[in-house]
Amino acid sequence: MNNNNNNNKSPFxxxxxxxxxxxxxxxxxxxxxxxxxxxxxxxxxxxxFREITVAYELLTNSKKNNNTTGVNWEQVQKTSINTRTWTRNSYFLGFGLTAIMILYLTSGKAPPQALLPHERTRFDFTAKEEEERQQKRDNNDTTTAPWQSAGMTFREWRKK
Known part of the structure; x- marks a missing residue:
């Protein structure tokens, strides 16, 4: 990382x-x-690696602008991003999010079911209404199908 030697080098x-x-x-x-x-x-x-990247950027821009001036390497080092730090931090963040998801999913709690507005009205019952519905279900004999209770096959019952 000798900046003195690199200041004399051209991007080429x-x-x-x-x-x-x-x-x-x-x-x-x-x-x-x-x-x-x-x-x-x-x-x-x-x-x-930053020198290589800056040289490439200069050459691609210089071909467009016809500008092949020198590089201020001190400016480049102040403004460039440390890729190792970003990579390490992204790994930590990814592992952390994965651990949180695994803990959440294995906690035994089922996530709350989100209902759409039309579903909310269908399932918003009072306790009394719920008991009435349960009684209606209990009173109806649902063990046999309607065509079986009529003594027909399904096709005959459907044609009727």
């Missing part, structure tokens, strides 16, 4: 491409370097 030198390379070649080289030097993959501390 950092990515290892020449000044007349195409956008496709620059992108291919950038992706190759990402695979080798990404902080989640490589433990090599001699090459700063």
């Amino acid at each position: 030198d950092i990515l290892g491409v020449n000044r007349f390379s195409t956008q496709k070649e620059i992108r291919r080289r950038y992706l190759d370097l990402c695979k080798k030097h990404h902080p989640d993959v490589s433990t090599n501390k001699t090459i700063d």
Whole structure:
């Protein structure tokens, strides 16, 4: 992470491409370097991944704007994101949410059933109405089907 040496390097030198390379070649080289030097993959501390990213951004923007100025690496290091910290924090958050869900689901409590407005009115009974409904259910003999009590088959009963 020598900033003094990197200040003298051009984005072309950092990515290892020449000044007349195409956008496709620059992108291919950038992706190759990402695979080798990404902080989640490589433990090599001699090459700063942020430098590669900034060089790529400069080259892709410079091809559009014709601007190939130097890079202020101090500014880049102040504003860049530490990917290892974000990755570690996202793992902790994911594991925490998973643990909470497992505890909630294994707590033995059934989640409250959400009813739609038309279902609420159908199930909002007083105790007296509920007893009346239960008595009606008890009085009706529901052990036999109506076509069986009439002594017919289902097809005959349906045609009737």
